Structure formats: structure tokens, C-alpha cells
Amino acid sequence: MDIKFPAVETRSSFDVIFPAEVDGAKVICKVSIEALQDYFSAGADGLPAFKAHRAEFEEKAEQKIRSNQFQEDGTILITTMDF
Structure with a gap:
């Protein structure tokens, strides 16, 4: 499984959102x-x-x-x- 984390993040009311690419498919973290x-x-x-x-967050996301x-x-x- 190939997992990459582009250097992009945004903020919502409840979360910080960052993307992962898993075997070429986008996953929202x-x-x-x-x-x-x-x-x-x-x-x-x-x-x-x-x-x-x-x-640390990328590591946790990858584990999940x-x-x-x-x-x-x-x-x-x-x-x-998770901590």
C-alpha cells in the first residue's frame, strides 16, 4: 500500500483537514x-x-x-x- 501526504491543510470549525493519497486515491484525514x-x-x-x-498526525493517519x-x-x- 502506497500512502503519501501532500503538504496541504485546511481548517474547519471542528477539525484540521489534510489529504492522503492511498494507491493514487484521495482520502480525507x-x-x-x-x-x-x-x-x-x-x-x-x-x-x-x-x-x-x-x-505525528501523518503517522497516526497512516496507522489508521x-x-x-x-x-x-x-x-x-x-x-x-488516539493519543
Whole structure:
């Protein structure tokens, strides 16, 4: 399984969203703002903390992809429970 993470991220009301490419198919990955605040001292924005710890989030997302832990909508969600 070939997994790549393009250097792109966006912020929604509840998550920081970043893409993965899995064997050429796009998978949306999300980190909850709650996880960013609880474990990485993020402010309301969350993007600076995400960028500072991006490698950790990509590693968590890759683990979830490889173990088929997708949400019902096909996304990968990293929450406080993952740390």
C-alpha cells in the first residue's frame, strides 16, 4: 500500500483537514481541534499546532489507514482517544 501526504491543510470549525493519497486515491484525514488543544496546546485556530506536529498526525493517519479504521463517510479521524 502506497500512502503519501501532500503538504496541504485546511481548517474547519471542528477539525484540521489534510489529504492522503492511498494507491493514487484521495482520502480525507482530519484531526479534531479538541485533540490539538488537549495534547498540543493549540489555540482556537489549531493550524499552527498541526503544522508543528504534522509528522505525528501523518503517522497516526497512516496507522489508521493500514488498519482500515475509516469513518462511515470514508474519512480518517484522529481524536483525543488516539493519543
